[in-house]
Amino acid sequence: xxxxxxxxxxxxxxxxxxxxxxxxxxxxxxxxxxxxxxxxxxxxxxxxxxxxxxxxxxxxxxxxxxxxxxxxxxxxxxxxxxxxxxxxxxxxxxxxxxxxxxxxxxxxxxxxxxxx
Numbered sequence: 001x002x003x004x005x006x007x008x009x010x011x012x013x014x015x016x017x018x019x020x021x022x023x024x025x026x027x028x029x030x031x032x033x034x035x036x037x038x039x040x041x042x043x044x045x046x047x048x049x050x051x052x053x054x055x056x057x058x059x060x061x062x063x064x065x066x067x068x069x070x071x072x073x074x075x076x077x078x079x080x081x082x083x084x085x086x087x088x089x090x091x092x093x094x095x096x097x098x099x100x101x102x103x104x105x106x107x108x109x110x111x112x113x114x115x116x
Contacts, residue, residue: 024071026078031089032096034082041075042105045114055113068114075116 024044026037045068052058059065082090091099106116 024074026074028078028081028085031082031086031094034078034086034090035097035102037078038075038082038102039105041071041078042102042109042116045071045075045116046105046108046112049109049112049114058113072114072116 024037024040026041027033028037048064048067048071049058051064052061090097093099109116
C-alpha cells in the first residue's frame with residue numbers, strides 16, 4: 001500500500017514545476033563561501049538546462065532562458081567580488097575549495113551551449 005501511495009505521489013508531482021525561480025542567496029564572505037556559492041549557481045544553471053533535451057528546446061523556453069541569464073549575471077558578480085577579494089587563492093585547492101569541480105561544471109555548461 002505504501003508503495004502505491006509513493007508511486008501516485010511521484011507520478012502526480014513529476015509535472016509540477018515552480019512558477020518562478022526563487023533568488024539564490026550567495027556570499028563572497030570567504031573563499032569557502034565563494035566556492036559554495038559558485039557551485040550553487042552553476043549547479044542550478046546546469047539543472048535548468050538539463051530540463052531540455054536539446055539546445056533548441058531550451059531556447060524555445062523563454063522562462064528558462066531568463067532564469068539562466070539571471071544566474072549568469074549572479075555568477076559574474078560573485079566571480080568579480082571573489083577575485084577582487086581573494087585573487088589567486090581561489091585557484092588553490094583546499095578543504096573547502098575545489099577549483100577543478102568549478103571547471104568541470106563550467107565545461108558541462110559549455111558543452112550544453114551555455115557560456116559562463
